[in-house]
Every structure is written in structure tokens, then in C-alpha cells.
């Protein structure tokens with residue numbers, strides 16, 4: 001049963017009004033056919049910058065717009081699975097088994113969520129062993145790409161929620177992906193480490209996955225009341241220009257509240273400005289061609 005109810009239009013406009021956007025992005029056209037998916041990795045080796053929150057809520061917003069979405073939980077913490085209400089710690093088969101070349105078909109590991117159009121490929125602590133175990137394997141960087149290939153025609157968008165590292169698992173995500181989206185917290189030291197991340201993306205482009213593009217940098221945890229947040233975003237825009245999305249995700253306690261409730265903010269508080277900002281991000285990424 002779909003739980004991601006759309007708030008009435010008037011309410012949505014009121015909520016969006018707080019965000020101060022001058023322009024808006026068109027509501028995406030309904031899709032008449034589905035697949036093959038564009039695969040997008042959400043990466044930043046810095047911890048706690050909003051990767052999982054962005055993965056879960058972007059997935060939910062795209063599902064609301066009628067896209068068939070698969071969220072790949074690629075962090076042994078299982079936060080993306082939990083964020084969609086899937087308790088993954090007791091699961092017998094997870095993305096880990098697919099990486100390890102198990103005979104289980106990928107579609108049998110994917111779980112439906114309580115949200116229409118939104119499935120999850122779950123992860124749990126088992127995944128923490130994969131990094132070491134993959135090292136000795138042939139084509140160790142393309143284990144995730146191999147696992148996703150059989151189901152890519154079933155979805156319009158596959159989002160990969162990466163763990164905070166630039167290790168072999170993240171390289172696997174970059175090899176499986178068509179595009180990368182970088183959530184960047186609007187706070188001091190946000191830029192620290194971004195050069196290394198961009199360098200890693202370039203190396204993967206050169207050596208393993210020439211189709212990979214850096215689609216967008218999304219300012220998260222933006223606090224309009226502080227000059228500091230504004231200055232950080234200005235610096236990020238100077239450095240990365242158009243790659244930085246017009247949509248910024250503001251800092252609000254509703255996000256941790258939704259995390260505790262194990263729900264996307266889009267179902268936890270559908271009319272909240274935080275929900276509207278992820279809907280807007282979804283529209284912007286569709287307009288940019290980053291997703292279907």
C-alpha cells in the first residue's frame with residue numbers, strides 16, 4: 001500500500017515558499033514505459049553529511065513521481081534499509097551475498113517496501129567483510145555492477161547509498177554507476193576531502209568506467225540563519241559552478257525525527273519544507289537528465 005501520500009497542492013506551495021526558490025522545476029512527465037535504469041551513486045567519504053537521508057528521500061520523491069526506484073543499501077550499517085522500514089540485521093541474504101557471487105538471483109534478494117514503486121536491496125553488517133574478501137577476486141571492482149545487471153531493466157532509477165569511505169566498496173559503486181551525486185554538508189571543512197573524492201571519481205572514469213559522470217553536488221544541512229552556511233555554499237558554487245544544485249536541503253530536526261521513525265520524511269511529514277526540498281531535488285535531477 002502506498003504511504004507516500006502527496007500533500008494538497010496549496011499546502012505544498014506554502015511549504016516550498018520557505019525555501020525561497022525563485023525558479024521551479026517542472027513536474028516530471030509520467031513515464032509510459034520503464035527501464036533501463038540510470039544508476040546513480042551517492043558518495044562522500046565524509047561521515048554524516050546526508051548521504052543516506054538524500055538516498056532515502058530522493059528515492060521516495062522519484063517513486064512519488066511514478067519512477068520505479070531501487071535503493072541499494074551499500075553500507076554495512078544498514079541505514080538506508082532501516083530508513084525505509086526494513087530491519088536488515090537478521091536477513092540471511094543481502095547485497096553481500098551477491099558481491100560474493102552467490103547463486104541467489106538478485107531479484108530474490110531485493111525486498112519491496114511499504115511504498116509504491118520503491119524497492120530496496122538491503123545490507124547489514126555482513127557487508128563489512130566484503131572489502132577484505134573481494135581483494136583476492138578477479139574483477140573485484142565490478143562485483144556490484146555484475147549483481148545489478150540482471151535487474152537494471154526493471155527500474156527507472158537505481159540509487160546506491162555508499163558508506164563513508166573511498167575503499168573498494170565505494171569503487172564498486174562508482175563502477176556500477178552512470179552518475180555520481182555528492183551530498184555536501186554546508187558547514188566548515190565541507191570542502192575538505194572533496195578534492196580526493198573528485199580524484200577518485202576521475203581515476204574510476206579513466207581506468208574502469210568511462211561512462212561515469214559527476215552529475216551533481218547537493219548542499220545539505222543548510223542553515224539560512226548563519227552567514228557561515230551561506231559562505232560555505234558560495235565557496236562550493238565558486239569551485240564547482242553549475243554542478244552544484246540550485247536545490248539546497250535545509251537543516252531541520254524533522255530529518256533526525258524521520259530517521260528515528262524509520263521512514264522517509266516524505267511519508268513522516270509530507271507537507272514539511274524538508275519533504276518539499278527533496279521533491280524539488282528530484283525534479284531538478286530529472287530536469288538535468290541525471291535521472292529518468
Ligand SMILES: Nc1ncnc2c1ncn2[C@@H]1O[C@H](COP(=O)(O)OP(=O)(O)OP(=O)(O)O)[C@@H](O)[C@H]1O
Nearest residue numbers: 047048049050051052053164250251252255256259
Ligand atoms: N538536512 C538535515 N537537517 C538536519 N539533520 C539532518 C539533515 N540531513 C540528515 N540529517 C541527520 O544527520 C544524521 C546523518 O545523516 P545521514 O545518515 O543521512 O548521513 P550519512 O552521510 O549517510 O552518514 P554516514 O556517513 O554515517 O553514512 C542523521 O541523524 C540524519 O537524520
Ligand SMILES: [Mg+2]
Nearest residue numbers: 051052075079
Ligand atoms: Mg549513511
